[in-house]
Amino acid sequence: MKKRFAIMLMVSMVAMLALAACGSGSKDSVNENKKELTAWAWNVNVKALEEAAKEYEKDNKGFKLKVVEMSNTDAYQKITTGLQAGGKGLPDILLIEDDQVQGYLENFPKAFVNLSDKGFDDEKSKFPDYKISLLSKKDKIYGFPFDAGPAGVFYRTDIFKEADVDPKTIQTWDDYIAAGKTIKKKTGKDMIGMDYNNDDGQYRIMLNTLGTFYFDDKGDIAFTSDESVKAMSTIQKIKDAGISKNTSGWDPWVSALANGEVVTAPTGAWFSGSLIQQAPDLAGKWSVFPIPSVEKGGSHAANNGGSNFMIPTASEKSDEAYKFLKYFSTSNDVQELAMSEGGLFPSLNTVYQTDTFKNAGDYFTQDNIWQLFAAEMDEIKPANYTGNFSIAKDEAVKAQSKALEGGDVKDALEAAKKSLANRIQQ
Numbered sequence: 260m261k262k263r264f265a266i267m268l269m270v271s272m273v274a275m276l277a278l279a280a281c282g283s284g285s286k287d288s289v290n291e292n293k294k295e296l297t298a299w300a301w302n303v304n305v306k307a308l309e310e311a312a313k314e315y316e317k318d319n320k321g322f323k324l325k326v327v328e329m330s331n332t333d334a335y336q337k338i339t340t341g342l343q344a345g346g347k348g349l350p351d352i353l354l355i356e357d358d359q360v361q362g363y364l365e366n367f368p369k370a371f372v373n374l375s376d377k378g379f380d381d382e383k384s385k386f387p388d389y390k391i392s393l394l395s396k397k398d399k400i401y402g403f404p405f406d407a408g409p410a411g412v413f414y415r416t417d418i419f420k421e422a423d424v425d426p427k428t429i430q431t432w433d434d435y436i437a438a439g440k441t442i443k444k445k446t447g448k449d450m451i452g453m454d455y456n457n458d459d460g461q462y463r464i465m466l467n468t469l470g471t472f473y474f475d476d477k478g479d480i481a482f483t484s485d486e487s488v489k490a491m492s493t494i495q496k497i498k499d500a501g502i503s504k505n506t507s508g509w510d511p512w513v514s515a516l517a518n519g520e521v522v523t524a525p526t527g528a529w530f531s532g533s534l535i536q537q538a539p540d541l542a543g544k545w546s547v548f549p550i551p552s553v554e555k556g557g558s559h560a561a562n563n564g565g566s567n568f569m570i571p572t573a574s575e576k577s578d579e580a581y582k583f584l585k586y587f588s589t590s591n592d593v594q595e596l597a598m599s600e601g602g603l604f605p606s607l608n609t610v611y612q613t614d615t616f617k618n619a620g621d622y623f624t625q626d627n628i629w630q631l632f633a634a635e636m637d638e639i640k641p642a643n644y645t646g647n648f649s650i651a652k653d654e655a656v657k658a659q660s661k662a663l664e665g666g667d668v669k670d671a672l673e674a675a676k677k678s679l680a681n682r683i684q685q
Contacts, residue, residue: 293575293576293579294319294321294322294323294576294579295321295322295323295324295325295576296322296323296324296325296350296351296352296576296579296580296583297324297325297326297327297350297351297352298324298325298326298327298350298351298352298353298354298568299326299327299329299334299337299338299350299352299353299354300326300327300328300334300354301328301329301330301331301334301354302601303532303597303600303601303602303603304354304405304566304601304603305326305328306600306601307593307596307597307600307601307603308324308326308352308587309324309326310593310596311583311586311587311590311593311596312324312326312583314590314592314593315583315586315587319582319583322579322583324352324583327350331354331356334353334354335359337349338353338355338363341571341573342363342366342367342370342571345573346370346571346572346573346574347573349571349573349574350571350574351570351571351574351576351577351579351580352568352569352570352580352583352584353568353569353570353571354405354566354567354568355402355566355567355568355569356564356565356566356567357393357408357562357564357565357566357567357644358644358648359644359648360393360394360401360402360567360569360644361393361643361644361645361646361648362644362645362646362647362648362649363569364396364401365396365645365646366646368396369572370571370572370573371401371402371569371570371571371572372401372569372570372571372572372574372577372580372581373399373400373401374399374400374401374402374403374570374581375398375399375400376399377581379400379403379581379585380400382585382588382589383400385589385607385608385609386404386606386607386608387404387407387606387608387636387637387639388637388641389562389639389640389641389642390404390407390565390567390606391404392641393567393641393642393644394567401569402567402568402569403567403568403569403584403585403587403588404567404588404606404607405565405566405567405568405587405588405597405603405605405606406529406564406565406566406597406603406604406605406606407527407528407562407564407565407604407605407606407636408526408527408528408529408562408563408564408565408604409527409528409560409561409562409604409632409633409635409636409639410464410467410525410526410527410528410550410560410561410562410563410635411525411526411528411547411548411549411550411628411631411632411635412426412429412435412523412524412525412547412548412549412550412551413516413523413524413525413526413530413531413534413545413546413547414426414522414523414524414545414546414547414548415519415522415523415541415544415545416544416545416546416624417544418442418446418448418519418522419442419522421445421446422441422442422445422446423441423445424438424441424442426438426546426548427548429548429551430551430552430555431551431552431553431554431555431557432465432493432496432497432551432552432553433496434551435450435497435551436450436496436497436500436502438450439451439497439500439502439523440500440501440502442502442522443501443502446522448519448520448521448522449502449503449504449515449520449521449522450497450502450503450521450522450523451497451502451503451504451521451523451524451525452503452504452505452506452511452512452515452516452520452521452524453494453497453498453503453504453505453506454505454506454507454508454512455498455505455507455659455660455663456507456656456660457507457508457656458656459494459652459655459656459659460526460563461494461497461525462490462491462494462655462659463563463642463655464525464526464550464561464563465489465490465493465494465553465561466486466487466490466642467560467561467562467563467639467640467642468550468552468553468557468558468559468560468561469486469489469490469553469557469558470486470558470640471484471486471487472642472643472644473643473644473645473648473651473652473655474643474644474645474647474651475643476643478643478645480651480676480679480680482654482655482658482672482673482675482676482679483669483672483673483676486553487672488668488669488672489553489554490553491658491659491662491668491671491672492662492668493553494659494662494663495662495663495668498663504520504521506521512524513533513537514537516534516537516538517534517537517538517541525550525551526563526564527562527563527564527565527604528602528604528628528629528632529564529602529603529604530602531602531604531622531623531628532601532602532603533602534622535602535622542621542622543621543622543624544624545622545623545624546623546624546626546628547623547626547628547631547632549631549635558638558640559635559638560635560638560639560640561639562639562642565606568584568587568588570584588606588607589607589609591607591609591610591613594607594610595610595613595615598610598615599615604632606636608633608636611629611630611633615629616629616630616633617630647679647682647683650679650682650683651679654675654676654678654679654682655675657671657675657678658671658672658674658675659671661674
Protein backbone atom coordinates (compact mmCIF):
# COMPACT_ATOMS: atom_id res chain seq x y z
CA MET A 260 0.00 0.00 0.00
CA LYS A 261 2.86 2.32 0.97
CA LYS A 262 4.58 1.51 -2.29
CA ARG A 263 1.44 2.32 -4.23
CA PHE A 264 1.06 5.60 -2.33
CA ALA A 265 4.69 6.49 -3.04
CA ILE A 266 4.20 5.85 -6.74
CA MET A 267 1.04 7.99 -6.78
CA LEU A 268 2.92 10.76 -4.96
CA MET A 269 5.71 10.64 -7.52
CA VAL A 270 3.21 10.80 -10.36
CA SER A 271 1.53 13.78 -8.73
CA MET A 272 4.86 15.57 -8.27
CA VAL A 273 5.82 14.91 -11.88
CA ALA A 274 2.45 16.28 -13.02
CA MET A 275 2.88 19.39 -10.87
CA LEU A 276 6.38 19.95 -12.24
CA ALA A 277 5.07 19.51 -15.75
CA LEU A 278 2.32 22.05 -15.13
CA ALA A 279 4.84 24.43 -13.61
CA ALA A 280 7.06 24.02 -16.63
CA CYS A 281 4.09 24.63 -18.91
CA GLY A 282 3.19 27.69 -16.88
CA SER A 283 6.65 29.21 -17.09
CA GLY A 284 6.94 28.27 -20.72
CA SER A 285 3.55 29.71 -21.57
CA LYS A 286 4.23 33.16 -20.16
CA ASP A 287 4.73 34.50 -23.64
CA SER A 288 1.53 32.86 -24.83
CA VAL A 289 -0.32 34.45 -21.93
CA ASN A 290 1.04 37.81 -22.98
CA GLU A 291 0.13 36.97 -26.55
CA ASN A 292 -3.45 36.24 -25.50
CA LYS A 293 -3.65 39.77 -24.12
CA LYS A 294 -3.44 40.92 -27.72
CA GLU A 295 -6.30 38.72 -28.89
CA LEU A 296 -9.50 40.76 -28.73
CA THR A 297 -13.13 39.95 -29.40
CA ALA A 298 -15.69 42.38 -30.84
CA TRP A 299 -19.43 42.24 -31.48
CA ALA A 300 -20.70 43.95 -34.64
CA TRP A 301 -23.12 43.66 -37.54
CA ASN A 302 -23.45 44.30 -41.28
CA VAL A 303 -20.67 46.22 -43.03
CA ASN A 304 -19.11 47.14 -39.68
CA VAL A 305 -17.78 43.59 -39.48
CA LYS A 306 -15.67 43.97 -42.60
CA ALA A 307 -14.44 47.40 -41.50
CA LEU A 308 -13.14 45.92 -38.24
CA GLU A 309 -11.58 42.89 -39.89
CA GLU A 310 -9.76 44.91 -42.55
CA ALA A 311 -8.50 47.40 -39.96
CA ALA A 312 -7.25 44.55 -37.78
CA LYS A 313 -5.20 43.16 -40.69
CA GLU A 314 -3.46 46.50 -41.13
CA TYR A 315 -2.98 47.03 -37.40
CA GLU A 316 -1.46 43.57 -37.03
CA LYS A 317 1.38 44.48 -39.41
CA ASP A 318 2.91 46.81 -36.81
CA ASN A 319 1.59 45.00 -33.73
CA LYS A 320 2.93 41.47 -33.70
CA GLY A 321 0.63 38.95 -32.08
CA PHE A 322 -2.47 41.10 -32.34
CA LYS A 323 -5.63 39.26 -33.33
CA LEU A 324 -9.24 40.35 -33.54
CA LYS A 325 -12.18 37.98 -33.57
CA VAL A 326 -15.35 39.69 -34.79
CA VAL A 327 -18.57 37.94 -33.82
CA GLU A 328 -21.31 38.94 -36.25
CA MET A 329 -24.89 39.22 -35.02
CA SER A 330 -27.91 41.45 -35.63
CA ASN A 331 -28.06 44.72 -33.73
CA THR A 332 -31.20 43.46 -31.95
CA ASP A 333 -29.39 40.36 -30.68
CA ALA A 334 -26.33 42.43 -29.79
CA TYR A 335 -28.29 44.86 -27.62
CA GLN A 336 -30.05 42.02 -25.84
CA LYS A 337 -26.72 40.38 -25.04
CA ILE A 338 -25.08 43.69 -24.10
CA THR A 339 -27.88 44.59 -21.68
CA THR A 340 -27.85 41.12 -20.13
CA GLY A 341 -24.07 41.23 -19.79
CA LEU A 342 -24.06 44.68 -18.20
CA GLN A 343 -26.74 43.62 -15.73
CA ALA A 344 -24.43 40.75 -14.77
CA GLY A 345 -21.52 43.11 -14.14
CA GLY A 346 -20.00 42.68 -17.59
CA LYS A 347 -20.00 38.89 -17.58
CA GLY A 348 -19.80 37.38 -21.06
CA LEU A 349 -19.15 40.67 -22.85
CA PRO A 350 -16.39 41.04 -25.48
CA ASP A 351 -13.59 43.61 -25.43
CA ILE A 352 -15.20 45.84 -28.06
CA LEU A 353 -18.85 46.78 -28.52
CA LEU A 354 -20.50 48.51 -31.48
CA ILE A 355 -23.24 50.83 -30.19
CA GLU A 356 -25.40 53.13 -32.31
CA ASP A 357 -25.85 56.81 -31.56
CA ASP A 358 -29.37 56.51 -30.22
CA GLN A 359 -28.37 53.82 -27.69
CA VAL A 360 -25.23 55.37 -26.19
CA GLN A 361 -26.80 57.74 -23.67
CA GLY A 362 -29.13 55.06 -22.39
CA TYR A 363 -26.24 52.74 -21.61
CA LEU A 364 -24.17 55.49 -20.00
CA GLU A 365 -27.12 56.54 -17.89
CA ASN A 366 -28.19 53.08 -16.76
CA PHE A 367 -24.68 51.61 -16.40
CA PRO A 368 -22.45 54.60 -15.46
CA LYS A 369 -19.42 52.49 -14.49
CA ALA A 370 -19.68 49.89 -17.24
CA PHE A 371 -17.53 51.55 -19.91
CA VAL A 372 -13.90 52.60 -20.02
CA ASN A 373 -13.29 56.31 -19.51
CA LEU A 374 -11.33 57.26 -22.63
CA SER A 375 -10.50 60.75 -21.41
CA ASP A 376 -8.35 59.28 -18.66
CA LYS A 377 -6.44 57.38 -21.33
CA GLY A 378 -5.71 60.52 -23.33
CA PHE A 379 -8.45 60.47 -25.99
CA ASP A 380 -9.32 64.12 -25.28
CA ASP A 381 -6.31 64.97 -27.46
CA GLU A 382 -8.26 63.61 -30.45
CA LYS A 383 -11.50 65.57 -29.87
CA SER A 384 -10.80 68.20 -32.51
CA LYS A 385 -10.87 65.51 -35.19
CA PHE A 386 -14.58 64.86 -34.65
CA PRO A 387 -17.76 66.97 -34.77
CA ASP A 388 -19.04 68.40 -31.51
CA TYR A 389 -22.34 66.55 -31.68
CA LYS A 390 -20.53 63.19 -31.69
CA ILE A 391 -18.28 64.10 -28.75
CA SER A 392 -21.31 65.41 -26.84
CA LEU A 393 -23.19 62.19 -27.51
CA LEU A 394 -20.34 60.05 -26.15
CA SER A 395 -19.63 62.16 -23.08
CA LYS A 396 -20.81 62.12 -19.49
CA LYS A 397 -19.62 64.73 -17.01
CA ASP A 398 -17.08 65.97 -19.58
CA LYS A 399 -15.49 62.53 -19.94
CA ILE A 400 -15.55 60.61 -23.24
CA TYR A 401 -16.66 56.98 -23.18
CA GLY A 402 -16.73 55.99 -26.83
CA PHE A 403 -14.82 56.19 -30.10
CA PRO A 404 -16.82 57.98 -32.83
CA PHE A 405 -17.16 55.89 -35.98
CA ASP A 406 -19.66 56.49 -38.75
CA ALA A 407 -22.15 59.35 -38.88
CA GLY A 408 -25.43 60.06 -40.61
CA PRO A 409 -25.39 63.62 -41.95
CA ALA A 410 -28.70 63.90 -43.75
CA GLY A 411 -29.55 64.98 -47.28
CA VAL A 412 -32.28 64.38 -49.83
CA PHE A 413 -31.33 61.63 -52.30
CA TYR A 414 -33.28 62.28 -55.49
CA ARG A 415 -33.81 60.92 -59.00
CA THR A 416 -32.22 63.47 -61.31
CA ASP A 417 -33.91 62.10 -64.45
CA ILE A 418 -37.43 62.32 -63.00
CA PHE A 419 -36.81 65.80 -61.61
CA LYS A 420 -35.67 66.83 -65.09
CA GLU A 421 -38.72 65.20 -66.69
CA ALA A 422 -40.97 67.22 -64.36
CA ASP A 423 -38.89 70.37 -64.92
CA VAL A 424 -38.15 70.74 -61.19
CA ASP A 425 -34.87 72.34 -60.15
CA PRO A 426 -33.70 70.92 -56.79
CA LYS A 427 -31.86 74.17 -56.04
CA THR A 428 -35.24 75.89 -55.65
CA ILE A 429 -36.12 73.60 -52.74
CA GLN A 430 -35.06 75.47 -49.61
CA THR A 431 -37.93 74.73 -47.22
CA TRP A 432 -40.29 71.81 -46.68
CA ASP A 433 -43.04 73.94 -48.24
CA ASP A 434 -40.87 74.16 -51.36
CA TYR A 435 -40.39 70.39 -51.16
CA ILE A 436 -44.16 69.81 -50.99
CA ALA A 437 -44.76 72.13 -53.96
CA ALA A 438 -42.10 70.30 -55.98
CA GLY A 439 -43.67 66.99 -54.99
CA LYS A 440 -47.06 68.11 -56.30
CA THR A 441 -45.51 69.08 -59.62
CA ILE A 442 -43.69 65.76 -59.93
CA LYS A 443 -46.83 63.80 -59.00
CA LYS A 444 -48.89 65.71 -61.56
CA LYS A 445 -46.38 65.35 -64.40
CA THR A 446 -45.01 61.86 -63.76
CA GLY A 447 -47.41 60.11 -61.40
CA LYS A 448 -44.51 59.40 -58.99
CA ASP A 449 -44.67 59.93 -55.24
CA MET A 450 -42.15 62.34 -53.75
CA ILE A 451 -41.43 60.44 -50.54
CA GLY A 452 -41.88 57.06 -48.89
CA MET A 453 -42.80 57.12 -45.19
CA ASP A 454 -43.65 54.38 -42.72
CA TYR A 455 -46.77 56.00 -41.30
CA ASN A 456 -47.24 53.67 -38.33
CA ASN A 457 -43.80 52.32 -37.41
CA ASP A 458 -41.10 54.96 -37.91
CA ASP A 459 -40.77 58.71 -37.40
CA GLY A 460 -37.48 59.29 -39.19
CA GLN A 461 -38.60 62.46 -40.97
CA TYR A 462 -39.96 63.94 -37.77
CA ARG A 463 -36.61 63.33 -36.01
CA ILE A 464 -34.67 64.88 -38.89
CA MET A 465 -36.85 67.98 -38.72
CA LEU A 466 -36.47 68.20 -34.95
CA ASN A 467 -32.69 68.06 -35.33
CA THR A 468 -32.65 70.93 -37.84
CA LEU A 469 -34.69 72.90 -35.30
CA GLY A 470 -32.13 72.20 -32.57
CA THR A 471 -34.31 69.98 -30.41
CA PHE A 472 -35.37 66.38 -29.96
CA TYR A 473 -37.86 64.25 -27.97
CA PHE A 474 -36.19 65.76 -24.90
CA ASP A 475 -34.75 69.23 -24.37
CA ASP A 476 -31.25 69.98 -23.06
CA LYS A 477 -32.43 69.45 -19.47
CA GLY A 478 -33.96 66.08 -20.27
CA ASP A 479 -37.56 67.28 -20.06
CA ILE A 480 -40.08 65.89 -22.56
CA ALA A 481 -40.29 68.30 -25.50
CA PHE A 482 -43.16 66.81 -27.53
CA THR A 483 -45.33 69.91 -27.06
CA SER A 484 -42.63 72.50 -27.83
CA ASP A 485 -43.22 74.93 -30.68
CA GLU A 486 -40.48 73.19 -32.68
CA SER A 487 -42.07 69.78 -32.22
CA VAL A 488 -45.49 71.03 -33.26
CA LYS A 489 -44.00 72.63 -36.38
CA ALA A 490 -42.17 69.43 -37.30
CA MET A 491 -45.18 67.15 -36.84
CA SER A 492 -47.45 69.62 -38.64
CA THR A 493 -45.04 69.51 -41.59
CA ILE A 494 -45.22 65.71 -41.64
CA GLN A 495 -49.01 66.00 -41.72
CA LYS A 496 -48.84 68.53 -44.59
CA ILE A 497 -46.70 66.13 -46.64
CA LYS A 498 -49.28 63.36 -46.19
CA ASP A 499 -52.23 65.69 -46.90
CA ALA A 500 -50.53 66.90 -50.10
CA GLY A 501 -50.90 63.42 -51.59
CA ILE A 502 -47.21 63.09 -52.46
CA SER A 503 -46.24 60.29 -50.07
CA LYS A 504 -46.35 56.51 -50.23
CA ASN A 505 -46.82 54.39 -47.09
CA THR A 506 -43.77 52.14 -47.16
CA SER A 507 -43.97 49.93 -44.10
CA GLY A 508 -40.51 48.59 -43.27
CA TRP A 509 -37.04 48.77 -44.77
CA ASP A 510 -37.48 46.50 -47.80
CA PRO A 511 -40.65 48.16 -49.16
CA TRP A 512 -39.04 51.59 -48.72
CA VAL A 513 -35.86 50.68 -50.59
CA SER A 514 -37.84 48.81 -53.27
CA ALA A 515 -40.09 51.81 -53.91
CA LEU A 516 -36.99 53.94 -54.49
CA ALA A 517 -35.22 51.35 -56.60
CA ASN A 518 -38.20 50.73 -58.90
CA GLY A 519 -39.06 54.40 -59.35
CA GLU A 520 -42.34 54.56 -57.42
CA VAL A 521 -40.77 57.11 -55.04
CA VAL A 522 -38.27 59.75 -56.22
CA THR A 523 -36.63 61.15 -53.07
CA ALA A 524 -35.27 59.85 -49.78
CA PRO A 525 -34.47 62.42 -47.06
CA THR A 526 -32.10 60.35 -44.92
CA GLY A 527 -28.55 59.77 -43.75
CA ALA A 528 -25.44 59.60 -45.95
CA TRP A 529 -25.14 55.86 -45.23
CA PHE A 530 -28.05 55.29 -47.65
CA SER A 531 -25.64 55.80 -50.54
CA GLY A 532 -24.32 52.28 -50.02
CA SER A 533 -27.81 50.80 -50.03
CA LEU A 534 -28.71 52.53 -53.29
CA ILE A 535 -25.54 51.40 -55.02
CA GLN A 536 -26.17 47.81 -53.92
CA GLN A 537 -29.93 47.68 -54.46
CA ALA A 538 -30.20 49.75 -57.64
CA PRO A 539 -26.91 49.43 -59.58
CA ASP A 540 -28.72 49.95 -62.89
CA LEU A 541 -29.66 53.48 -61.79
CA ALA A 542 -26.06 54.74 -61.76
CA GLY A 543 -25.98 58.32 -63.01
CA LYS A 544 -29.62 58.94 -62.08
CA TRP A 545 -29.24 59.86 -58.41
CA SER A 546 -27.83 62.86 -56.59
CA VAL A 547 -28.37 64.72 -53.31
CA PHE A 548 -29.55 68.16 -52.23
CA PRO A 549 -29.62 69.56 -48.67
CA ILE A 550 -32.38 68.72 -46.20
CA PRO A 551 -35.03 71.46 -46.43
CA SER A 552 -35.43 73.78 -43.47
CA VAL A 553 -38.73 73.88 -41.58
CA GLU A 554 -38.83 77.66 -41.94
CA LYS A 555 -37.23 79.99 -44.45
CA GLY A 556 -33.65 80.78 -43.44
CA GLY A 557 -33.53 77.89 -41.00
CA SER A 558 -30.94 75.16 -40.59
CA HIS A 559 -30.45 72.38 -43.15
CA ALA A 560 -28.20 70.27 -40.91
CA ALA A 561 -29.37 67.05 -39.29
CA ASN A 562 -28.04 63.65 -38.36
CA ASN A 563 -29.85 60.39 -39.00
CA GLY A 564 -28.00 57.29 -37.82
CA GLY A 565 -24.40 56.59 -36.93
CA SER A 566 -22.46 54.36 -34.55
CA ASN A 567 -19.51 54.18 -32.17
CA PHE A 568 -17.26 51.68 -30.41
CA MET A 569 -17.06 51.29 -26.64
CA ILE A 570 -14.94 49.19 -24.28
CA PRO A 571 -16.59 47.46 -21.30
CA THR A 572 -14.71 48.00 -18.02
CA ALA A 573 -15.10 44.25 -17.49
CA SER A 574 -12.62 43.61 -20.30
CA GLU A 575 -9.25 42.38 -19.06
CA LYS A 576 -7.69 43.69 -22.26
CA SER A 577 -8.96 47.24 -22.18
CA ASP A 578 -5.51 48.75 -22.80
CA GLU A 579 -5.04 46.74 -25.98
CA ALA A 580 -8.61 47.49 -27.05
CA TYR A 581 -7.96 51.20 -26.52
CA LYS A 582 -4.82 51.14 -28.66
CA PHE A 583 -6.58 49.34 -31.50
CA LEU A 584 -9.71 51.50 -31.43
CA LYS A 585 -7.69 54.70 -31.26
CA TYR A 586 -5.93 53.56 -34.43
CA PHE A 587 -9.24 52.46 -35.96
CA SER A 588 -11.08 55.72 -35.28
CA THR A 589 -8.25 58.13 -36.23
CA SER A 590 -6.80 56.40 -39.30
CA ASN A 591 -7.69 58.01 -42.62
CA ASP A 592 -7.02 54.75 -44.45
CA VAL A 593 -9.40 52.77 -42.25
CA GLN A 594 -12.17 55.34 -42.52
CA GLU A 595 -11.75 55.66 -46.29
CA LEU A 596 -12.06 51.91 -46.64
CA ALA A 597 -15.22 51.83 -44.52
CA MET A 598 -16.76 54.50 -46.70
CA SER A 599 -15.68 53.29 -50.12
CA GLU A 600 -16.66 49.67 -49.51
CA GLY A 601 -19.49 49.96 -47.02
CA GLY A 602 -20.99 53.41 -47.48
CA LEU A 603 -20.20 54.29 -43.86
CA PHE A 604 -19.75 58.06 -43.67
CA PRO A 605 -16.82 58.81 -41.31
CA SER A 606 -16.94 61.10 -38.31
CA LEU A 607 -13.20 61.67 -38.64
CA ASN A 608 -12.83 65.10 -40.25
CA THR A 609 -9.26 64.60 -41.52
CA VAL A 610 -10.67 62.14 -44.09
CA TYR A 611 -12.61 64.89 -45.83
CA GLN A 612 -9.40 66.14 -47.49
CA THR A 613 -8.53 62.77 -49.03
CA ASP A 614 -9.00 61.62 -52.62
CA THR A 615 -12.03 59.55 -51.61
CA PHE A 616 -13.89 62.73 -50.78
CA LYS A 617 -12.58 64.67 -53.74
CA ASN A 618 -13.79 61.96 -56.13
CA ALA A 619 -17.51 62.22 -56.84
CA GLY A 620 -17.61 58.65 -58.17
CA ASP A 621 -19.67 57.24 -61.01
CA TYR A 622 -22.99 56.54 -59.33
CA PHE A 623 -24.09 59.99 -58.20
CA THR A 624 -24.24 62.90 -60.63
CA GLN A 625 -23.85 66.66 -60.47
CA ASP A 626 -22.11 68.01 -57.37
CA ASN A 627 -19.86 65.91 -55.15
CA ILE A 628 -22.31 64.59 -52.56
CA TRP A 629 -19.51 63.66 -50.12
CA GLN A 630 -18.42 67.29 -49.84
CA LEU A 631 -22.04 68.30 -49.25
CA PHE A 632 -22.31 65.89 -46.33
CA ALA A 633 -18.87 66.82 -44.97
CA ALA A 634 -19.72 70.52 -44.93
CA GLU A 635 -22.78 69.73 -42.84
CA MET A 636 -21.01 67.88 -40.02
CA ASP A 637 -19.98 70.87 -37.90
CA GLU A 638 -23.47 72.38 -38.20
CA ILE A 639 -25.34 69.42 -36.73
CA LYS A 640 -26.75 70.09 -33.28
CA PRO A 641 -26.52 67.47 -30.50
CA ALA A 642 -29.63 65.43 -29.76
CA ASN A 643 -30.46 64.57 -26.16
CA TYR A 644 -31.51 60.93 -26.56
CA THR A 645 -31.46 60.23 -22.80
CA GLY A 646 -31.97 56.73 -21.44
CA ASN A 647 -35.62 56.78 -22.50
CA PHE A 648 -35.11 57.03 -26.26
CA SER A 649 -36.87 53.76 -27.11
CA ILE A 650 -40.13 54.49 -25.30
CA ALA A 651 -40.04 58.12 -26.46
CA LYS A 652 -39.77 56.96 -30.06
CA ASP A 653 -42.70 54.61 -29.50
CA GLU A 654 -44.85 57.50 -28.29
CA ALA A 655 -43.69 59.77 -31.12
CA VAL A 656 -44.68 57.12 -33.69
CA LYS A 657 -48.13 56.85 -32.08
CA ALA A 658 -48.53 60.62 -32.25
CA GLN A 659 -47.47 60.60 -35.89
CA SER A 660 -50.01 57.90 -36.72
CA LYS A 661 -52.78 59.98 -35.17
CA ALA A 662 -51.66 63.09 -37.04
CA LEU A 663 -51.47 61.26 -40.37
CA GLU A 664 -54.97 59.89 -39.80
CA GLY A 665 -56.19 63.49 -39.67
CA GLY A 666 -56.01 64.08 -35.93
CA ASP A 667 -55.08 67.38 -34.33
CA VAL A 668 -51.29 67.63 -34.08
CA LYS A 669 -51.22 69.42 -30.72
CA ASP A 670 -53.66 66.94 -29.19
CA ALA A 671 -51.64 63.99 -30.49
CA LEU A 672 -48.39 65.38 -29.09
CA GLU A 673 -49.97 66.29 -25.76
CA ALA A 674 -51.25 62.74 -25.40
CA ALA A 675 -47.79 61.42 -26.28
CA LYS A 676 -46.20 63.63 -23.63
CA LYS A 677 -48.57 62.42 -20.91
CA SER A 678 -48.16 58.79 -21.89
CA LEU A 679 -44.37 59.05 -21.97
CA ALA A 680 -44.26 60.77 -18.58
CA ASN A 681 -46.30 57.92 -17.09
CA ARG A 682 -44.07 55.28 -18.66
CA ILE A 683 -40.91 56.97 -17.36
CA GLN A 684 -42.32 57.03 -13.80
CA GLN A 685 -43.19 53.34 -13.83
